[in-house]
Amino acid sequence: MEIISLSCKETEMIGKKLAGNLSGTEVIALFGNLGAGKTSLVRGIALGLNSEDDVTSPTFSIVNEYMGKYPIYHFDMYRINTYEDLYSTGYFDYLDNGILIIEWSENIEAILPEDAIKIFIRYGKGESERILRFEGIDEI
Amino acid sequence: MKILGVDSSAKSASIALIEDGEILSEFFINVGLTHSQTLAPMVKNVLDNTNTNLKDLGLFAVSFGPGSFTGIRIGVSLVKGMAMPFDTPCIGVSTLYSMAFNLLNENAVVCAVMDARCNQVYNAIFDIKDGKIQRLTKDRAISIVDLYKELKFFQKKVIFVGDGAELCYNKKNDYNLNAYIAPKSLRLQRASSVAFAGYNVVVKNGAIGADSLIPFYLRPSQAERELKLKSNK
Known part of the structure; x- marks a missing residue:
């Protein structure tokens, strides 16, 4: 499934809509370059789960926690290069205890759960146009 | 000798007090990963309800791995903190070995x-x-x-x-x-089994001080440690 977004705001709305399909323990793996709108999408998901927490990219903290309808664990795997790196973030302890949303999933793609929802974001024609391709979920 | 067993190596957590091969008290919970909030109050509960003071303990036995990264750290650091005031001996026990005692x-x-x-x-x-x-x-x-x-x-x-x-x-x-x-x-892993296993290890090899107690982590094989897909390299 592919959805075209024409702005950050629209990407956020797509996230909000996706949130309505979640049951609390999903792993959502995001793929896409800098500026693709990954954080906007996460902000939308958090809003859709009634979280009032500030959503920012966890570049330095590696994981941010937001409280909403379900706990949300927002990961940035940009600096995760080895299994030990990943293990020491507590990633495996978070699984099944909330919704995991993972930026830079490219870095841990081989060990993502089989039922993870994958979202690939790429640039479209216009400057702010983005194409979101979904795998592991049929519709939102 | 009174031995306090501590386990928080995975989803469940438990605290047990044993003496001379008998379980005096055991507190087990299995409600998700909130060990940082529950483990210390569980210790207090077990000690209070058995009229035991920290200084009465002869040994701390803790499951120090394998298991959850955060869980093990919580258990090991709690034991370190409790052992230091009275230089109580400690022992780290393999979580897997402890379960054989079940x-x-x-x-x-x-x-x-x-x-x-x-x-x-x-x-x-x-x-x-x-x-x-x-x-x-x-x-x-x-x-x-x-x-x-x-x-x-x-x-x-x-x-x-x-x-x-x-x-x-x-x-x-x-x-x-x-x-x-x-x-x-x-x-599942039980603090009473950790305590019994700890006693067995100490009889054979002796105890260690709180400062030498560290988590024991296991690494999967090389192939399983690969995070990236091969095509992405």
Whole structure:
């Protein structure tokens, strides 16, 4: 499934809509370059789960926690290069205890759960146009 | 000697006080990962309800791995903190070895398994007979498929114990294995078993000080540690 977004705001709305399909323990793996709108999408998901927490990219903290309808664990795997790196973030302890949303999933793609929802974001024609391709979920 | 057993190596957590081979008190919870909030109050509860002071304890036994990264750190650091004021001796116990003590009355091959994700389990195999435990493998991370290949060689009945027991037991028919699963009351790691196991280790090898107590982490095999897809390299 592919959805075209024409702005950050629209990407956020797509996230909000996706949130309505979640049951609390999903792993959502995001793929896409800098500026693709990954954080906007996460902000939308958090809003859709009634979280009032500030959503920012966890570049330095590696994981941010937001409280909403379900706990949300927002990961940035940009600096995760080895299994030990990943293990020491507590990633495996978070699984099944909330919704995991993972930026830079490219870095841990081989060990993502089989039922993870994958979202690939790429640039479209216009400057702010983005194409979101979904795998592991049929519709939102 | 009073021994306080501490386990927070996976999803469940427990605290137990044992003395002279008897369990004086045990507190077990299994409601998700909130060990940082629950473990210390559980200790207080167990000590208060048995009229025990920290300084009465002769040994701390803690399951120091394998298991959850955060869980193990919480248990080990709690024990370090409690042991330092009175220089109480400590011992780190393999979580897998401790679970063999759950099934001490069996005459069987006990296969302790903890879910390590990605179709891997932390595992060790023990032979139990007449209340004695003989270790057959070291603690390791192994794929469920490889574990089955090893288990096929045992003539004795095999019993799975641990939070990976169900995972392994459910696949036994695929591999034509005559295996059993520990009942729920004995299936998960228990602080009382950690305390008994700790006592056994200390009798053999002696205790250590709080400053030498560190977590014991297991790494999966090289192939399983790959995070990136091969095509992305």
